[in-house]
Amino acid sequence: MDEGEIRGIVIATLKSIAPELEEAELLADRPLRSQVDLDSMDWLNFLIGLHKTLSVDIPEADYARLVTLADLTAYLKAKLG
Numbered sequence: 001m002d003e004g005e006i007r008g009i010v011i012a013t014l015k016s017i018a019p020e021l022e023e024a025e026l027l028a029d030r031p032l033r034s035q036v037d038l039d040s041m042d043w044l045n046f047l048i049g050l051h052k053t054l055s056v057d058i059p060e061a062d063y064a065r066l067v068t069l070a071d072l073t074a075y076l077k078a079k080l081g
Contacts, residue, residue, distance in 0.1 A: 001077070003073050009054065009076075011023050013049040014032070016049060017046050027069075029069075032068060032069055050072075
C-alpha cells in the first residue's frame with residue numbers, strides 16, 4: 001500500500017469522526033487534533049478506526065508520536081511493511 005492510499009484511508013476514517021472535515025484544508029505537518037478540533041475521545045475513536053480498517057496494532061505507547069497527517073502516514077506505512 002502506498003502513501004497516497006494510506007492517506008486516503010486516514011482521511012476517510014477522520015471524516016467518519018468529523019464529517020465537516022475539509023480535506024483540502026488539512027496541512028500534513030500541523031497537529032491533526034487542532035486542525036479538526038478533536039477531543040481525546042474522538043482521537044481515540046479515530047485511532048481505533050484505523051486499527052479496524054487496516055488491521056494494524058497501534059499501541060498506546062505510540063499515540064504521542066502520531067500528531068500530524070505526515071506522522072500517521074509514515075507510521076502506518078512502516079507498520080504495513
